[in-house]
Amino acid sequence: xxxxxxxxxLLEVLGQGEPERTLADLARSVDxxxxxxxxxxxxxxxxxxxxxxxxxxLYRLGIGVARLALMxxxxxxxLRTAIPIAEALAARTGETVHFSEHSSRGLISVHVVESSxxxxxxxxxxxxxxxxxxASGIAFMAFADRRVMEAALNARLASYTPHxxxxxxxxxxxxxxxxxRGYSIGAQGYEDGxxxxxxxxxxxxxxxxxxxxxxxxxxxxxPPDTExxxxxxxxxxxxxxxxxxxxxxxxxxx
Amino acid sequence: xxxxxxxxxLLEVLGQGEPERTLADLARSVDxxxxxxxxxxxxxxxxxxxxxxxxxxLYRLGIGVARLALMxxxxxxxLRTAIPIAEALAARTGETVHFSEHSSRGLISVHVVESSxxxxxxxxxxxxxxxxxxASGIAFMAFADRRVMEAALNARLASYTPHxxxxxxxxxxxxxxxxxRGYSIGAQGYEDGxxxxxxxxxxxxxxxxxxxxxxxxxxxxxPPDTExxxxxxxxxxxxxxxxxxxxxxxxxxx
DNA sequence: TGTTTTCGTTTCATTATTTAAAACGACATT
DNA sequence: AATGTCGTTTTAAATAATGAAACGAAAACA
Numbered sequence: 001x002x003x004x005x006x007x008x009x010l011l012e013v014l015g016q017g018e019p020e021r022t023l024a025d026l027a028r029s030v031d032x033x034x035x036x037x038x039x040x041x042x043x044x045x046x047x048x049x050x051x052x053x054x055x056x057x058l059y060r061l062g063i064g065v066a067r068l069a070l071m072x073x074x075x076x077x078x079l080r081t082a083i084p085i086a087e088a089l090a091a092r093t094g095e096t097v098h099f100s101e102h103s104s105r106g107l108i109s110v111h112v113v114e115s116s117x118x119x120x121x122x123x124x125x126x127x128x129x130x131x132x133x134x135a136s137g138i139a140f141m142a143f144a145d146r147r148v149m150e151a152a153l154n155a156r157l158a159s160y161t162p163h164x165x166x167x168x169x170x171x172x173x174x175x176x177x178x179x180x181r182g183y184s185i186g187a188q189g190y191e192d193g194x195x196x197x198x199x200x201x202x203x204x205x206x207x208x209x210x211x212x213x214x215x216x217x218x219x220x221x222x223p224p225d226t227e228x229x230x231x232x233x234x235x236x237x238x239x240x241x242x243x244x245x246x247x248x249x250x251x252x253x254x
Numbered sequence: 255x256x257x258x259x260x261x262x263x264l265l266e267v268l269g270q271g272e273p274e275r276t277l278a279d280l281a282r283s284v285d286x287x288x289x290x291x292x293x294x295x296x297x298x299x300x301x302x303x304x305x306x307x308x309x310x311x312l313y314r315l316g317i318g319v320a321r322l323a324l325m326x327x328x329x330x331x332x333l334r335t336a337i338p339i340a341e342a343l344a345a346r347t348g349e350t351v352h353f354s355e356h357s358s359r360g361l362i363s364v365h366v367v368e369s370s371x372x373x374x375x376x377x378x379x380x381x382x383x384x385x386x387x388x389a390s391g392i393a394f395m396a397f398a399d400r401r402v403m404e405a406a407l408n409a410r411l412a413s414y415t416p417h418x419x420x421x422x423x424x425x426x427x428x429x430x431x432x433x434x435r436g437y438s439i440g441a442q443g444y445e446d447g448x449x450x451x452x453x454x455x456x457x458x459x460x461x462x463x464x465x466x467x468x469x470x471x472x473x474x475x476x477p478p479d480t481e482x483x484x485x486x487x488x489x490x491x492x493x494x495x496x497x498x499x500x501x502x503x504x505x506x507x508x
Numbered sequence: 509t510g511t512t513t514t515c516g517t518t519t520c521a522t523t524a525t526t527t528a529a530a531a532c533g534a535c536a537t538t
Numbered sequence: 539a540a541t542g543t544c545g546t547t548t549t550a551a552a553t554a555a556t557g558a559a560a561c562g563a564a565a566a567c568a
Binding site: 002005015044045049055067071078079102105110126205 | 257270297301309321329357362
């Protein structure tokens with residue numbers, strides 16, 4: 001395990017659970033020696049990625065992580081672009097809307113706009129979404145580089161609910177249906193009782209970089225609604241794609 | 255130099271300048287060997303903090319940094335709390351408003367709401383603000399742990415404009431005046447022609463965690479305005495402090 | 509066009525950093 | 539008093555990081 005991997009896993013642990021944690025607690029969580037954990041934390045503190053409360057010695061994520069994220073946003077305004085459009089979609093449909101971005105770690109849920117209805121779907125931020133079991137994942141694979149799907153289907157396909165589809169051939173069909181339709185339909189494959197539709201967010205090269213999804217309680221959705229929601233999510237996702245690539249195309253000099 | 259420090263400095267370089275950079279370019283910027291730079295980038299890619307464009311091999315900051323920042327925001331909603339209040343203050347005063355947070359690296363500018371006026375002050379995000387030469391720094395020191403000020407005044411006090419005050423005794427007086435007044439006044443100490451007022455943002459323990467500032471072109475500010483702007487920035491900063499800590503923060507003298 | 513430079517990548521002996529057990533005093537709890 | 543846990547420092551040993559060299563491929567140059 002590289003030193004960098006250790007340091008980052010420490011950051012991830014700091015990001016989960018309690019906002020502030022003790023050294024011993026962190027060392028137990030990541031399973032490094034106390035002395036090692038401390039050395040890593042000190043190095044991260046030097047860089048501003050970790051902060052320590054003066055009195056209680058508790059550690060927490062530092063402002064440096066926000067700084068890096070702001071720098072990234074300045075270069076590639078994903079959140080700035082997608083959030084207002086997702087909010088408009090949530091307002092229009094009345095349902096929870098969330099979007100995700102793909103990385104080497106998988107498809108990461110990065111923002112959620114919750115429905116104002118009492119009976120709504122809660123989606124956690126920061127979670128890695130399984131490609132085969134979510135509407136977002138299917139929509140993403142349908143418009144991503146082909147190798148992404150092959151890699152995903154070669155891995156072990158976990159089952160999350162009694163409705164999860166884990167047969168590779170069946171998933172291939174869902175993906176090509178989504179490709180033809182422009183959006184995917186997810187029926188309780190990841191969380192019971194949750195129905196969703198999702199459309200890809202496309203990057204500069206025309207391949208998917210993420211997905212936009214609407215999630216609603218199964219009970220509220222009638223078949224005719226699916227088409228309307230699908231069309232809405234496709235339209236909003238296209239808007240995001242256009243704004244993202246439109247601004248990014250020109251910027252290469254100096 | 256620790257491996258962690260090297261990895262983070264690579265991230266910082268990726269955050270500056272062009273959105274995407276080549277390996278050779280990055281290696282030159284951070285002054286590591288090409289092989290070393292690549293190894294670090296691969297490790298960071300594994301963790302999702304760096305991404306690489308499939309075709310062009312260009313590197314960029316990854317979604318992982320946004321993810322860490324979102325986790326931090328979930329634990330300590332600094333941006334979520336401060337941005338709307340800063341925007342309201344900018345709308346009310348018509349001037350540029352920005353706020354900063356303190357870390358081991360110093361006082362970091364984290365968000366700016368630009369004035370809508372043509373003649374406005376531009377403040378870069380992500381910059382480290384010198385404590386002795388900015389209104390934000392003075393306001394922060396006035397309500398921070400005493401050791402922060404002592405450490406700051408023991409360092410070499412850089413001069414940025416002909417108006418920069420570098421005499422430790424004079425700075426101490428500015429700080430105690432700010433403490434008594436509740437806000438600080440900065441007169442072109444960091445950038446020529448920029449006038450500003452700032453108030454501390456207080457954390458859970460009642461000490462400063464950052465500062466909120468209004469920055470305006472010197473020409474637009476008349477002495478009577480100072481008091482009104484000062485009162486406004488104090489009010490907004492207190493609002494942020496209160497929402498952040500959940501309880502009523504006492505900004506008064508101890 | 510052929511030539512030269514620069515690129516990303518891999519290898520591997522050398523070097524430097526990282527590791528973790530042990531021991532410490534300071535607290536808290538029993 | 540006694541016990542457990544905390545953060546911290548120190549060390550030799552283990553391990554990861556390093557960078558010069560070499561490679562073909564692609565760009566840049568002539």
